[in-house]
Amino acid sequence: MQAALGFTRPLLKLALAGMMLAIALLIGTQASKADPSTITVFAAASLKNALDDAAAAYEKSTGNKVVISYAGSSALAKQIEQGAPADIFLSADLDWMDYLGKAKLIDGSQRLDLFGNRLVLIAPQASAVSLKIGKGFPLAEALGGNHLAMANVKSVPAGKYGSAALNKLGVWTAVEPKVAQADNVRMALALVARGEAPFGIVYETDAAAEPKVKTVDVFPEDTHPPIIYPVAVVRASRNAEAAKAFIAYLKSPEAQSFFTKQGFTIIKQTG
Numbered sequence: 139m140q141a142a143l144g145f146t147r148p149l150l151k152l153a154l155a156g157m158m159l160a161i162a163l164l165i166g167t168q169a170s171k172a173d174p175s176t177i178t179v180f181a182a183a184s185l186k187n188a189l190d191d192a193a194a195a196y197e198k199s200t201g202n203k204v205v206i207s208y209a210g211s212s213a214l215a216k217q218i219e220q221g222a223p224a225d226i227f228l229s230a231d232l233d234w235m236d237y238l239g240k241a242k243l244i245d246g247s248q249r250l251d252l253f254g255n256r257l258v259l260i261a262p263q264a265s266a267v268s269l270k271i272g273k274g275f276p277l278a279e280a281l282g283g284n285h286l287a288m289a290n291v292k293s294v295p296a297g298k299y300g301s302a303a304l305n306k307l308g309v310w311t312a313v314e315p316k317v318a319q320a321d322n323v324r325m326a327l328a329l330v331a332r333g334e335a336p337f338g339i340v341y342e343t344d345a346a347a348e349p350k351v352k353t354v355d356v357f358p359e360d361t362h363p364p365i366i367y368p369v370a371v372v373r374a375s376r377n378a379e380a381a382k383a384f385i386a387y388l389k390s391p392e393a394q395s396f397f398t399k400q401g402f403t404i405i406k407q408t409g
Contacts, residue, residue, distance in 0.1 A: 182230035231295035278312035287338035
């Protein structure tokens with residue numbers, strides 16, 4: 139049969155291999171066209187609820203997939219510095235974005251400030267405590283032998299804002315020995331939610347996202363640096379155009395509604 143068709147066995151095998159290769163290439167091309175872009179976002183832990191909602195809406199409308207890694211901004215910046223494959227960095231303060239900017243690890247032309255927040259003192263929902271934040275307020279006395287839950291005060295933005303506020307109010311020296319430091323603000327929130335700490339310092343949006351805690355009082359804005367969430371495309375991104383598109387979406391009214399619902403403020407863009 140093979141001789142009648144004009145093929146020898148080696149030529150037949152070669153022809154079949156060529157056909158299989160062509161089919162594989164065709165299938166591969168069609169699959170690559172069908173595969174949506176995947177955007178990897180490294181984001182501050184305090185953004186979780188709002189950013190999850192925004193990402194889900196974006197995926198539904200575009201077909202692109204958004205993979206988000208949440209942690210303290212300091213940890214994420216260090217991971218990017220070490221070569222972690224992120225497309226976008228969304229920090230909870232300017233310092234860590236500046237850190238990556240100085241190292242030329244972000245695209246400065248794609249950097250912008252997106253959201254604002256407020257700093258609050260929280261307690262477990264069942265707590266009957268009442269404290270008014272002010273100069274010299276008795277936080278150390280209210281803690282007694284217990285701990286104040288905070289994010290790391292040396293590196294994590296929420297912890298840095300919190301220690302700055304307590305310093306400005308003249309109570310940090312008394313409170314510092316009682317601080318239980320967590321790796322990120324959501325872990326500090328969890329300590330209070332579980333009743334393991336009678337007080338904590340977190341963002342207003344964190345308190346709103348956790349029904350097991352309540353806000354005792356809000357820190358005056360002049361006690362700490364402005365809370366600003368900047369975003370930028372990571373320079374090493376292999377998906378920069380998709381990353382830019384997602385950042386553009388975060389500036390849209392639809393996306394911003396997810397953040398204002400959680401209590402974030404929107405920073406108006408200029409230019």
